[in-house]
Amino acid sequence: MADVSLKGEQRVFMTGNEVCAWAAVAAKADIMYGYPITPQNEIMHYWTRLAPKYGKRFLQTEDEISAGFTTLGGVISGRKAFTATAGPGNVLMQESAGMAEMMRLPIVYIIQQRGGPSTATVIYAQQETTLTTFGGNGEGHRIVYSTATHQELFDYTIKAFNAAWTYRFPTFVLGDGYQAKMREPLTIYDPEEKGIKLVKPEPLLGNTEKPDRQIQHLRNTYNTEDELYEVVMKNQRDWDKMAEEIVEWDAKGCEDAEAIIVTHGIVSRAALTAYDQLRAQGKKVGYFRPITVRPFPGKQLKDAIKGAKKLLVAESAYGQLVKLVQHEIFGSTIEIVPMLRPGVGITTEEILEEYNKL
Amino acid sequence: MQELKENNVLQPAMPASWNEDTKAHKFCPGCGHGIILKCLGEAIDELGIKGKMVFGCDIGCSLLAWDFFNVDTVQTHHGRTTPVITGMKRANPDIIGVAYMGDGGGYAIGSQHLFNAAVRGEKITIILCNNCNYGMTGGQMAPTTLPGMKTETTPYGRDVEQAGYPTKGPEMVAAVAPEGAYVARGTIANPRQLKGFIKKALQNQIDGNGISFVECLSSCPTNWRTNAKQTWEFVEKDMAQFFKVGELRTPQPKEG
Secondary structure, eight states, X not given: OXXXXXXXXXXXXXXXXXXXXXXXXXXXXXXXXXXXXXXXXXXXXXXXXHHHHHTOEEEEOSSHHHHHHXXXXXXXXXXXXXXXXXXXXXXXXXXXXXXXXXXXXXXXXXXXXXXOSSSOOSSOOSTTHHHHHHOSSSOOOOEEEEOOSHHHXXXXXXXXXXXXXXXXXXXXXXXXXXXXXXXXXXXXXXXXXXXXXXXXXXXXXXXXXXXXXXXXXXXXXXXXXXXXXXXXXXXXXXXXXXXXXXXXXEEESOTTOSEEEEOOTTHHHHHHHHHHHHHHTTOOEXXXXXXXXXXXXXXXXXXXXXXXXXXXEEESSSXXXXXXXXXXXXXXXXXXXXXXXXXXXXXXXXXXXXXXXX | OOEXXXXXXXXXXXXXXXXXXXXXXXXXXXXXXXXXXXXXXXXHHHHTOGGGEEEEEOSSGGGGGTTTBSSEEEEOOTTOHHHHHHHHHHHOTTSEEEEEEEHHHHHTXXXXXXXXXXXXXXXXXXXXXXXXXXXXXXXXXXXXOOTTOOOSSOTTOOOHHHHOOOOOHHHHHHHXXXXXXXXXXXXXXXXXXXXXXXXXXXXXXXXXXXXXXXXXXXXXXXHHTOOHHHHHHIIIIIIHHHSOOEEEEOOOOOOO
């Protein structure tokens, strides 16, 4: 792995998984619990190499269910704990994510999406968008950052720890196999040197430094329907309030656009290049990308599409982003043209080709 | 300590670590959980570890203990109490973590966690209530249901050809755990001995030796459909015949 440090800003060239491990160190994460699954394995490979140098800890668990729940244990103990997984492992970790939603536990998951359903491919897809945003038997009280570049993997992993410990909802960094395995340049840094305040963790239970503390009883089981209603509604109100504060998106040229390309994650890089090329040709095209796919920038998307006639929604899945878009712009009569490629990547040329068919 | 209240009636001594606001407890009359938890409460008092304690309970009847103690408590998912307490202990080795579960949580849905925690020698204490059936879901077969025993899913009695033999948890943990383990099986029929086992299991964690595991033979008169006499006969004779009570592993005294 790269021989670098977090002193000052350093320009580096590394894989996405290596970036995630460095970002966790930069975010002052304390402990990682993990279980191997491709394509996220190198996050734990690099973390275990960095851990002793930075006084960090690691546990390789017996499965992803255990990785999720041991991570919750780490969080309850007041440590910045995180885990990473993909595909079928993400399925298993949804059980712990549900408990985190109910108990408001600030767990951080890094997801490097692979193909689905089931074992599928170990390479790449965007087929974990629905699972990551709404997995579990609840309302999806969680934060999901969909990254597109290695710089974003670094920035948003740091942000994920801060968001989790500020708002106490489970937080996901949603990358993918391409991001995990390819190398590209980025700048790594110590966030505190750049004035980014790192939110301090605190024990939720078992604060051994305060033996006379107020005793806490955490549970996710409720005896009555009314009791559960109160808890879920409080969480919903907190989530709605938080959503306005943390929602992120990127939009270009939507003001006068006739057609707008909507993408998320790494596909938005192909979309952005397509946008630049089409604009250079004088085409009235727009570009819209949700960075938080949960909460989704629905209001911003609605504003962006006001003058447009068509939305080209491109994703490496069969309609998972389309569903989110349809839900958010409900009532709009704009035509949605889907470009759905489950499990395969999307290039600039392919987006241009689809755009020219509009 | 026993004390005389105003009406001069002698009050039974309750552990100081009990949460008095939630007593009497929520378990069915005749359930063994109350006895096990009283033993645990007294052990916590006697060891003076209340301030370091985190009590974790599972889904199933054990979840009714979520506010049983006046100690920090987390109630988690079915079978997941072991990893949650493991994660807490790994992140803060100063806590004294207890994972409390039933035979389903430990030997069925959470067996991979119990097995691997034992293999790794996690420095936590696991207390498992064995009542030979699934209580909260209505009396189905458990890994510990005795051969020939009738449950809702073995209405003609457990057929070992079809369902296999009951899980012997302490024997399994004792077989796979590394040096420093404490493993015992107690019974609610002998609370004094049971408390001793639980206390040793906590002491083993305080000493930082390795995993501590105590299975407690317990009763479920609701689903067993037994009267008081039959319940005690089942606990003392039938269960104890199959599941031998006693210590299976004790840590070797440290050299020097």
